[in-house]
Amino acid sequence: MKPNVVLYRKIPDDLLAKLQEQCQVTYFDGINADNRAAFIKALAEAEGVIGVGLQFSDELMAAAPKLKAVSTISVGYDDFNVAKLSARGIALMHTPGVLTETTADTIFTLVLCAARRITELAEKVKQGEWQGSIGPDWYGSNVHGKTIGILGMGRIGYAVAKRAHFGFGMNVIYYNRSAKPEAEQQLNARRCSLDELLADADFVCNVLPLMPETRHIINRDTLAKMKPSAFFINGGRGASVDEAALVEALKSGVIKGAGLDVFETEPLPVNSELLSLPNVVALPHIGSATHETRYEMSKMAVENLLAALKGDLTKHCVNPDILR
Numbered sequence: 478m479k480p481n482v483v484l485y486r487k488i489p490d491d492l493l494a495k496l497q498e499q500c501q502v503t504y505f506d507g508i509n510a511d512n513r514a515a516f517i518k519a520l521a522e523a524e525g526v527i528g529v530g531l532q533f534s535d536e537l538m539a540a541a542p543k544l545k546a547v548s549t550i551s552v553g554y555d556d557f558n559v560a561k562l563s564a565r566g567i568a569l570m571h572t573p574g575v576l577t578e579t580t581a582d583t584i585f586t587l588v589l590c591a592a593r594r595i596t597e598l599a600e601k602v603k604q605g606e607w608q609g610s611i612g613p614d615w616y617g618s619n620v621h622g623k624t625i626g627i628l629g630m631g632r633i634g635y636a637v638a639k640r641a642h643f644g645f646g647m648n649v650i651y652y653n654r655s656a657k658p659e660a661e662q663q664l665n666a667r668r669c670s671l672d673e674l675l676a677d678a679d680f681v682c683n684v685l686p687l688m689p690e691t692r693h694i695i696n697r698d699t700l701a702k703m704k705p706s707a708f709f710i711n712g713g714r715g716a717s718v719d720e721a722a723l724v725e726a727l728k729s730g731v732i733k734g735a736g737l738d739v740f741e742t743e744p745l746p747v748n749s750e751l752l753s754l755p756n757v758v759a760l761p762h763i764g765s766a767t768h769e770t771r772y773e774m775s776k777m778a779v780e781n782l783l784a785a786l787k788g789d790l791t792k793h794c795v796n797p798d799i800l801r
């Protein structure tokens with residue numbers, strides 16, 4: 478008999494067909510207040526779950542007693558409690574690698590947009606405010622030749638650093654749990670302490686995964702250690718930043734500006750003070766959001782789930798130890 482699977486995010490038709498060939502699929506086009514009860518009901522028979530953008534709470538875990546595998550269509554897996562999944566022998570699969578270069582493109586776009594005030598000034602042009610030759614009040618800051626500090630020199634951190642080093646002649650420093658010899662050899666990157674990075678970087682660029690140690694790693698104290706001319710770029714997770722402290726730092730000139738793809742609450746509430754600050758570039762969590770990359774992520778997530786339901790955890794499994 479085909480295993481029951483609950484899909485809670487739209488995926489391309491050919492990938493849905495592939496999933497349906499091997500599984501009995503119950504599909505939800507995202508979970509909201511109207512369909513949550515039906516979703517919870519469907520979880521009762523689910524051996525597999527696949528989707529993204531939903532906190533997989535204790536309530537949802539309890540509603541899924543037959544669950545064997547969860548496949549998130551993302552590389553970040555902070556929506557899941559890995560220890561609790563592992564304790565129940567449930568495999569957690571994710572999509573590393575396929576989104577690395579696209580996400581690095583987005584993050585570097587934020588570096589450029591924040592430094593050169595691209596969205597702010599483009600808006601002024603549209604509003605008819607470009608009435609003469611521009612002066613220093615519309616100038617930005619150089620990117621080339623500056624120092625970029627990468628928080629989290631993993632796959633995406635390295636891809637950002639590669640762009641900075643080869644494309645913009647930037648000096649690369651990084652803060653990471655372990656040393657990254659490839660970055661040191663290929664990009665002349667230097668590993669340093671968090672404090673050192675904050676003091677030296679012209680662009681502090683967060684690509685750390687969200688976990689207890691990285692929650693609010695950017696806060697009032699760490700922001701105060703940055704240069705007043707520096708920019709903070711967030712391409713990791715919103716909750717790595719104390720947003721109230723960031724707003725304060727941006728308003729009071731503790732730092733110069735920010736480029737943000739992720740936020741503590743998403744979608745970013747329309748009354749967020751961040752939206753009223755001219756020195757903030759805010760994007761709607763589009764790190765990996767290209768047609769090509771989102772297709773590859775869905776494909777990998779479907780393949781991951783099918784493999785995990787057959788007991789194959791050799792690829793893209795966060796907790797393969799459950800087999801021991």
Ligand SMILES: NC(=O)c1ccc[n+]([C@@H]2O[C@H](COP(=O)([O-])OP(=O)(O)OC[C@H]3O[C@@H](n4cnc5c(N)ncnc54)[C@H](O)[C@@H]3O)[C@@H](O)[C@H]2O)c1
Nearest residue numbers: 553580629630631632633653654685686690712713764765
């Ligand atoms: N904005 C987006 O759309 C988007 C897209 C993809 C990924 N992301 C985020 O980026 C994160 C990184 O993705 P990746 O593929 O580069 O992951 P990765 O695992 O390759 O890299 C993470 C790096 O952080 C380091 N690290 C982890 N915890 C640390 C700690 N406490 N202190 C210091 N270093 C630590 C790891 O050693 C690793 O080198 C994801 O977890 C996700 O949250 C965001």
Ligand SMILES: O=C(O)[C@H](O)CO
Nearest residue numbers: 550551552553764765
């Ligand atoms: O972690 C990821 O893959 C991105 O944030 C997309 O959700």
